[in-house]
Amino acid sequence: MDSCTIIFGIIAFLTATLYITYKRNRGMTKIYMQEIWQTIKNVFLCQSKEQRVLAFVQKNAVRGDPQSVIDNIDKYCSQREWAMNVGDQKGLILDKIVKETNPSVLLELGTYCGYSAVRIGRLLKPGARFYTLEINPTFAAIAKQIIEFAGLKDKVRT
Ligand SMILES: C[S@@+](CC[C@H](N)C(=O)[O-])C[C@H]1O[C@@H](n2cnc3c(N)ncnc32)[C@H](O)[C@@H]1O
Incomplete structure (x- = not known):
């Protein structure tokens, strides 16, 4: 599997889980978005x-x-x-x-x-x-x- 497939897979997974979370519980969506944002920050800032x-x-x-x-x-x-x-x-x-x-x-x-x-x-x-x-x-x-x-x-x- 090449890196593009892995990145596409991760984005597809996050989009799907975000959509499901939004449909089930809108309040949870904010927390979920914060968690994703935090993970991105942790990776890019190495902190x-x-x-x-x-x-x-x-x-x-x-x-x-x-x-x-x-x-x-x-x-x-x-x-x-x-x-x-x-x-x-x-x-x-x-x-x-x-x-x-x-x-x-x-x-x-x-x-x-x-x-x-x-x-x-x-x-x-x-x-x-x-x-x-x-x-x-x-x-x-x-x-x-x-x-x-x-x-x-x-x-x-x-
Ligand atoms: C809600 S936070 C504590 C917040 C902290 N008292 C404050 O107000 O600044 C709970 C913490 O307990 C730690 N923890 C969980 N189980 C523990 C255990 N068995 N022994 C010691 N720490 C534990 C977690 O890693 C986490 O950092």
């Missing part, structure tokens, strides 16, 4: 969405300022590419719980890019221990850099 989030933070946030890291992740993910962070709305509920319980030890399962870890870490009292676990090593590496950029390396263990 994952999570790496683009990290690059945006490094370019726009203030090093050592967790709030500016959170604000910039929220900005990127609301204006450019959706990502599975807890986000600013549920984040406010999370903030409230952390403030009310004022925990000494915390364990988070699922760090992703480190958004919630930064969000929680910035509110912890001195000496509190916070461990966050991420199963995906690529995400864990991004999170480590975001947590370090936010100045929370000593508070948040990945």
Whole structure:
């Protein structure tokens, strides 16, 4: 099979699945289009969405300022590419719980890019221990850099 046949096959497959998705659920079509667009970007830019989030933070946030890291992740993910962070709305509920319980030890399962870890870490009292676990090593590496950029390396263990 030559490369033209493969490319034609991929385009035909994507068009067919897009058509079926549109017919069944119009809302899903937007998500589907975003996924296709993201995959194209990942291939052509040789960069994952999570790496683009990290690059945006490094370019726009203030090093050592967790709030500016959170604000910039929220900005990127609301204006450019959706990502599975807890986000600013549920984040406010999370903030409230952390403030009310004022925990000494915390364990988070699922760090992703480190958004919630930064969000929680910035509110912890001195000496509190916070461990966050991420199963995906690529995400864990991004999170480590975001947590370090936010100045929370000593508070948040990945
Ligand atoms: C919804 S995201 C977490 C978002 C993150 N807490 C935030 O708000 O920034 C879920 C994450 O859990 C990770 N995950 C899934 N199963 C896991 C497991 N068994 N142990 C650790 N991480 C896991 C996924 O790879 C994904 O990055």
